[in-house]
Amino acid sequence: MQEELLDFYNLLVVRNQLATIDRSKLVEIYQDKNAYFVFLDTIGTIINEDIGFLLLNDELPKKIFEIIGIHRFDEDMSWEVKDYINDVITAINEMQVFPDEMKKIILGSYVVHHGEVREKMLISNENILKSLALDAVMFVSLTDGKTDLVKDDDYALASLNYLMKAAPILFADEEVNKNARVILDNIDKKSKGISIRKIKVKNAKKNYMSINEGNMI
Numbered sequence: 001m002q003e004e005l006l007d008f009y010n011l012l013v014v015r016n017q018l019a020t021i022d023r024s025k026l027v028e029i030y031q032d033k034n035a036y037f038v039f040l041d042t043i044g045t046i047i048n049e050d051i052g053f054l055l056l057n058d059e060l061p062k063k064i065f066e067i068i069g070i071h072r073f074d075e076d077m078s079w080e081v082k083d084y085i086n087d088v089i090t091a092i093n094e095m096q097v098f099p100d101e102m103k104k105i106i107l108g109s110y111v112v113h114h115g116e117v118r119e120k121m122l123i124s125n126e127n128i129l130k131s132l133a134l135d136a137v138m139f140v141s142l143t144d145g146k147t148d149l150v151k152d153d154d155y156a157l158a159s160l161n162y163l164m165k166a167a168p169i170l171f172a173d174e175e176v177n178k179n180a181r182v183i184l185d186n187i188d189k190k191s192k193g194i195s196i197r198k199i200k201v202k203n204a205k206k207n208y209m210s211i212n213e214g215n216m217i
Helices: 003-020 023-029 033-049 051-055 059-068 079-096 100-118 125-144 153-166 168-172 174-190 196-212
Strands: none
Touching: 003 023, 003 033, 003 059, 003 125, 003 168, 023 059, 033 051, 033 059, 033 079, 051 059, 051 079, 051 100, 059 079, 100 125, 100 153, 125 153, 125 168, 125 174, 153 168, 153 174, 153 196, 168 174, 168 196, 174 196
């Protein structure tokens, strides 16, 4: 996998884990130091580029702090990594004491952005977290050909739209392209003749065709 796509995939996985897995299980997962370092790097990306995610509920920062604490004081941890960890903790603590009005602006912008990119109305923070969590599942569905992994068609369309716009390079792969078409066709077959979902499928297919024609979305 290309480094650019690997970093993007790691972002999707960490968002999925933080949204869906309880703290005790996360602590078990990140005993592995290689996974821990990937997590640290990805959290830096979230802080710099995706901070609205951390405002979706109060549990997300708590999970991050719990994971960071697993190896934070290991004797073999370099001072560079320790400094980085301290910067991450400081950034999240500062975010948590943002004025309420600032939090509303950041979160509101985040909600609008994901609603537009996914072409789906996201009416609650729980809806947004669910959609974000399913992005990693959709990524695996596309890259591994497991096109039946995502069961909710509306959220599947939302994730496809997001991936086509956030990582169009992913669809340069012939297998990914083919799997996307299979998913779209399967949803289309299950959609009623005149329905909102039918319209959403049509719009997703337009995005798909735009990818294949080499146009920027």
